[in-house]
Amino acid sequence: MHNNQPIGLFDSGIGGTSIWKAIHQLMPNEATLFLADSLNAPYGIKSKDEIIALSCKNTEYLLNLNCKIIVVACNTATTNAIKELRSKYEVPFIGIEPAIKPAALHSQTQKIGILATKGTINSTLFHNSLQQYQNVTFVEQIGHGLVELIENGQINSPEMFDLLNSYLQPMIASDIDYLVLGCSHYPYLIPQIKKILPPHITIIDSGEAVARQTQKVLQETCGLHDLTTPAEQIFYTNSQSEVLQSFVGPNYSVFPKKF
Structure with a gap:
């Protein structure tokens, strides 16, 4: 067909x-x-x-x-x-949806960072997904301002780097070994994110x-x-x-x- x-x-x-x-x-x-x-x-x-x-x-x-x-x-x-x-x-x-499953299945520290929009993190579907992995600690962060900067072509701006750094440092301190990108805009930030994350943290998008x-x-x-x-x-x-x-x-x- x-x-x-x-x-x-x-x-x-x-x-x-x-x-x-x-x-x-x-x-x-x-x-x-x-x-x-x-x-x-x-x-x-x-x-x-x-x-x-x-x-x-x-x-x-x-x-x-x-x-x-x-x-x-x-x-x-x-x-x-x-x-x-x-x-x-x-x-x-x-x-x-955020690619939670592969991160949860492969995480060694059982701690996973999730960077997503407020609308995704507050949704019922997202919370139901997290409930399937009771043994995993999820460090959630709403990416306030990221989409707006991307839409304005400001991916490599100092403001973008500072925002990402403020969002990711607490995740690094929490010992995450996977970062799940929960917004289709965010893969464009991977080069910037890699400048901040230690090399052992794996980035996953959908x-x-x-x-x-x-x-x-x-x-x-x-x-x-x-x-x-x-x-x-x-x-x-x-x-x-x-x-x-x-x-x-x-x-x-x-x-x-x-x-």
Whole structure:
């Protein structure tokens, strides 16, 4: 079974491009359509009802463009809205959650740091995930201000380094050996984070796991691209297109859109 309709992805901004990159690397022949809702970023400080409403808006926009599957490339939207999305729409959904399981299974110190948004850390889905690992100590930190700096292209700024340092030092002092990145924006901070963390601490994000799950669900449900027609990679943003362009590179088309 083949299906040449695009994979739809949405995020509260440009962070979800880290998920898009993992999907595109695994399935380069698939068409994709990425929606960057940067005008409403960050989702992590919004109420659950606001996050659900924005997630429905984004989903309907992508469905109107004939997307065959929706990847919720945002931890906050997944943990707060995916249940409602799956009950409201018939299209398959792929969510993204902090990769707690591999960290918990491999940690030697049984102490794991989690850097995530307020919306993710305060969600029921996140807390239910933690309850599965009673023998592990989780050192949680809300990444106040990180998404805003990333959205403004300030990844390598002194302000970013100072913020990260203030968030990570208590985790280092707590003897963590894994750091779980609980926001799709945060993989772009890995070079900065590595300057702060000792080399024995492993950093985990969800990109590859989400890509594999997307491929699996496509094979089981709506089908993969048939490879006979070119597959477009299209990006829409309702904010500064040049910032999104800088994250995806010059080879892809970024379009400003109102949605």
